[in-house]
Amino acid sequence: MRTPVIAGNWKMYKTVDQALDFLNTLRGRSEVNGVEQVLCASFVSLPTLIQATSGTEISIGAQNLHWEEEGAFTGEVSPTMLNDIDVSYVIIGHSERRTYFAETDEAVNKKTKSALGHDLIPIVCIGETLEEKEADRTQETVRDQVAQALDGLTSEEATRVILAYEPVWAIGTGKSATADDADDVIRFIRKAVSDQLDPQVAREMRILYGGSVKPGNIDSFLERQDIDGALVGGASLDPDSFAQLVNAAAKSGDQE
Numbered sequence: 001m002r003t004p005v006i007a008g009n010w011k012m013y014k015t016v017d018q019a020l021d022f023l024n025t026l027r028g029r030s031e032v033n034g035v036e037q038v039l040c041a042s043f044v045s046l047p048t049l050i051q052a053t054s055g056t057e058i059s060i061g062a063q064n065l066h067w068e069e070e071g072a073f074t075g076e077v078s079p080t081m082l083n084d085i086d087v088s089y090v091i092i093g094h095s096e097r098r099t100y101f102a103e104t105d106e107a108v109n110k111k112t113k114s115a116l117g118h119d120l121i122p123i124v125c126i127g128e129t130l131e132e133k134e135a136d137r138t139q140e141t142v143r144d145q146v147a148q149a150l151d152g153l154t155s156e157e158a159t160r161v162i163l164a165y166e167p168v169w170a171i172g173t174g175k176s177a178t179a180d181d182a183d184d185v186i187r188f189i190r191k192a193v194s195d196q197l198d199p200q201v202a203r204e205m206r207i208l209y210g211g212s213v214k215p216g217n218i219d220s221f222l223e224r225q226d227i228d229g230a231l232v233g234g235a236s237l238d239p240d241s242f243a244q245l246v247n248a249a250a251k252s253g254d255q256e
C-alpha cells in the first residue's frame with residue numbers, strides 16, 4: 001500500500017516568523033497517522049522549521065537544489081548542505097522553475113539523481129502547458145518528462161521518487177483539473193513508468209496531483225486509486241486549510 005502524501009509548496013511566501021506562526025497554529029490540528037505531511041519552504045526558513053518540527057510527524061522539504069556537492073555556483077544550494085540541516089524532501093522541476101529559471105529536463109534528471117544519492121526524497125514535477133493540452137499533447141509531454149527525469153535510475157532508486165502531475169494551466173489559477181482527467185493522466189504516467197522501468201516500480205511509486213487543490217476538492221482526487229495525495233501551493237499557506245488536506249488524506253488512507 002502506498003502512503004498518501006500532502007506536500008505544501010510555500011513557494012516564495014513566508015518569512016521565518018510567519019513560518020513559525022504557521023507551525024504554532026497547525027500544532028495538534030493535523031492527523032499524524034497514515035499520511036506523510038511535508039512543508040517545502042524557502043531555504044532561509046529551513047533550519048528553523050527543522051528545529052521546530054523535530055520529534056513531530058511533519059517533514060520539511062526544500063524547493064530546489066543544485067546537483068553538485070560544492071563548487072563555484074553562486075546562489076545555489078547543494079544536496080550536502082541540505083543533508084547538513086536534515087532536510088528530508090526536495091521539489092525538483094516545478095513548472096515555475098522550468099518557465100522562469102530555464103530548468104531543463106536534463107537538469108531535472110541530474111537533480112533527481114543527486115537528491116537520491118544524498119537520501120533526499122525528490123518530488124519531481126511534470127505537467128503540460130495549456131498550449132500542449134489544447135494541441136492534444138498531454139500524454140506525449142508527460143511521457144517525455146517522466147522518461148527524462150527517471151533516465152538512468154535503478155528500480156530501487158525510482159521507487160523512492162515521488163512524481164507530482166501538475167498541469168501548468170491549473171497552477172494558481174483556481175481552475176483545477178477534473179478528478180477524471182487527473183486520474184486518466186496519472187494512470188497513463190504509471191503505465192509509462194512501468195514500461196520504462198518495471199511494473200513493480202509503477203505499483204509502488206507515489207504519484208500526486210497538483211494544481212488548485214483545496215479542502216473543497218481534495219476528496220475527489222483522493223478517492224481515485226492511482227492518486228496518492230497532492231502537491232499544494234496556495235491552500236498550504238493557511239494552517240487550517242493545510243490541516244484539512246492532511247486529515248482528508250489520512251482518512252482516504254484508512255479507507256483503502
Ligand SMILES: O=C[C@H](O)COP(=O)(O)O
Nearest residue numbers: 009171172211212233234
Ligand atoms: O506546487 C504546487 C503547485 O504549483 C500548485 O499550486 P496551487 O495549489 O496554488 O495551484
